[in-house]
Amino acid sequence: MSSLIAFNKPFNVVTQFSAHEKYQTLKDYISLPRFYPAGRLDTDSEGLLLLTNDGQLQAKISSPKFKLPKTYWVQVEGLIDNQAIDKLTRGVQLKEFHTAPAIVTFLDEPTNLWQRVPPIRERKTIPTSWITITITEGKNRQVRRMCAAVGFPCLRLIRVQIGNYNLFTHHLPLGEWRSININDLYIR
Template identity: 45%
Template sequence: MLLALHKPFNVLSQFTPDVEGQRTLAEFGFPKNVYPLGRLDYDSEGLLLLSDEAGLNTRLLDPRRSHWRTYWAQVEGEITAEAARKLEQGVVIQGKKTLPARGRPIVPNPEPPPRDPPIRYRANIPTSWLELELREGRNRQVRRMTAAVGFPTLRLIRMKIGEYRLPPDLQPGQWTELTAGERRQIFG
């Protein structure tokens, strides 16, 4: 089986906590023997896939297969077309250039479900949203990329894997089993 979870903010992408009191995937009532395919950082939200099928993790995460992943990043400041172009060309993070990406400002700003707790609000510093599509999944990559072009990420939501988009009616903490057609949207 293949499941899609709308992972909430401040939930580990694993079933056991690293520190007592951390929220984990164990609280969402998944069927036995499922495991996450990849991960989302503790402070990131959005689409996380889980499965009980051996081999899907490799099939999804192997860089040679180039599964695109789409993120919405709320950044500090008004994102510029120049910054989006730099992200598309690849930027150096941790001493290595990222693969070319696809990036564009989202105008008007999207209205994702509220986050608990909300991001900090500062009246003198505007925020904006960027859609960024990546073919690789390095540690904290989107956050490091946006910071490298001068726009620190405040909120990060994975919206899409392959052609499968996080269903708009799937609220944080909810999950659904994917149909055969939805699986094809991910794996082609």
């Protein structure tokens, strides 16, 4: 029987179950046999990760072919402006491809976030700002590369939603997981 779980991945956790010489892995948080990540979330990123024991479901969630939207809260270095937001919204030329258009909005600094350990580097003379980015592709380090391409390097990246499943509306604390229903994602 297909099962699906949502995990709120902390910073510096590798998205794999096998041991890693430097970082914690999913095995330190999830002890279910035969579950595998449906997509990736980089070690230096935080937030929602889906895992399943069904290979077809795993492919459907992670494949850009199905265009399942993924939403991120992004803290960038500097005060991001409308020009940069417009570029991100239209799509950005990266080295090997042009990103699909994204949904990008300004975001007030979230008050409901956990403290990151270790905290981001702060520079007294350079402010930071927050945006929300929703993409449907999910290529390697895409959101970080998009932000850098428009001149606003990413300091903190938190995936808050996949499909219609949101970490905060479902109250999933950092480092915890729970079983969810496939209908929570609205995959057809």
